[in-house]
């Protein structure tokens with residue numbers, strides 16, 4: 068399969084949905100401030116392109132930085148949980164509980180405490196993103212073949228050597244599964260963080276557009292957000308390919324004969 | 330030079346609430362610089378014995394002794410090669426082999442140089458940068474064997490190190506193993522269920538009964554060294570030892586002569 072042909076089916080689906088959408092909007096004479104058609108959206112978005120793009124920049128920045136904070140925190144937490152039973156007992160329940168925190172309600176409080184800096188925004192994004200990274204990485208650290216660890220122990224390897232040479236590399240594929248989920252959350256998180264206490268970004272812009280019934284531009288902003296999410300996901304996938312070539316080999320071997328048994 | 334001894338080792342596993350006695354007062358001794366083979370049927374407890382000697386598992390009774398000192402449960406004293414090759418999937422073959430000397434404290438660069446210098450001899454030349462999953466089973470086992478040899482331990486515990494090899498490569502590596510052993514003078518305990526291999530390689534053979542394992546016989550192999558392969562395995566002494574062992578194992582060889 069050529070790389071671009073694999074996107075054909077989903078592209079076709081998008082086109083069909085777009086046509087149906089346009090047809091409904093036109094046939095039913097739905098006013099564009101309630102539900103604009105794709106053509107309308109494209110025109111509006113093009114007209115407001117510089118406004119959309121200038122606001123996309125800070126949102127992307129917060130999503131990326133917040134994701135990186137989550138990545139660092141998530142992996143460090145996972146290692147601590149893996150190495151120490153006490154840390155596990157102390158932190159795991161709290162980590163799970165942290166996912167029940169209503170982030171939208173938390174945001175204004177954090178702004179009051181920390182002020183209008185980038186800090187609270189990053190915390191909001193990281194809070195949403197770290198969970199899948201931590202949980203997956205802990206699973207990965209535990210999934211390493213125990214015989215591998217026995218072999219290394221018999222050769223006199225220290226605990227941290229085993230962590231560095233066996234457990235962490237073995238956990239990388241798991242870590243990336245978590246990171247891929249997290250990075251898609253990060254865009255939503257960035258949006259949340261801008262709903263309150265922000266004067267720029269797509270989140271801020273969208274509340275403004277909503278108030279002004281600029282539904283076309285609103286949809287344009289949503290499309291842009293989607294594009295940012297997909298791009299970040301692709302970036303993480305690329306990093307995965309570069310960082311774990313041995314894993315890609317393994318998967319490639321798994322699928323080479325796929326046509327054969329289909 | 331150090332020797333290693335397992336004294337009166339007993340080990341019972343618990344499986345689903347049942348006791349599974351595996352080793353029952355097994356004693357095995359490898360004198361300094363000696364080559365000892367442990368021969369026994371599958372499932373008799375050979376791997377269990379070896380991992381106890383490696384310090385990875387603790388016996389319920391008995392001791393492991395190195396140089397007259399009790400080292401039961403101590404890790405890192407002997408180079409241990411498990412039955413599975415256990416190469417790290419994320420390390421290229423050269424780096425996998427270099428792990429042996431690396432864990433003994435050698436710098437990575439030196440370890441890689443040392444490892445690379447042995448690759449041709451092991452039939453691994455050209456595969457330095459290959460990931461383990463792209464190697465054949467035999468190559469993986471050779472890489473694991475090399476890793477163990479280069480771990481700079483005087484005592485080596487080898488669990489069926491040539492088990493995954495075809496007959497030809499196996500013969501080659503058996504001769505090679507003897508060469509290296511004679512050159513490097515290591516103390517070796519080798520587990521196998523191949524009678525020929527045990528006789529050809531070892532000074533002494535410990536025969537284990539089936540589970541729960543006891544030492545059912547100890548045979549000294551009085552074949553001369555060095556041992557050219559073809560000559561030795563066709564010698565009358567070799568064949569009479571083989572007959573004796575097969576008899577002890579309960580196989581009555583069909584006598585045609």
Ligand SMILES: Nc1ncnc2c1ncn2[C@@H]1O[C@H](COP(=O)(O)OP(=O)(O)OP(=O)(O)O)[C@@H](O)[C@H]1O
Pocket residue numbers: 342343344349351369370371372373374375376377378412522540
């Ligand atoms: N960790 C364990 N827990 C429970 N039972 C075990 C464990 N390790 C080994 N056994 C059992 O002990 C017995 C001996 O196993 P072991 O691997 O030592 O045999 P072996 O002689 O090496 O066999 P083979 O020649 O097939 O490798 C087997 O019945 C096995 O099921």
Ligand SMILES: [Mg+2]
Pocket residue numbers: 375376377412488
């Ligand atoms: Mg075994």
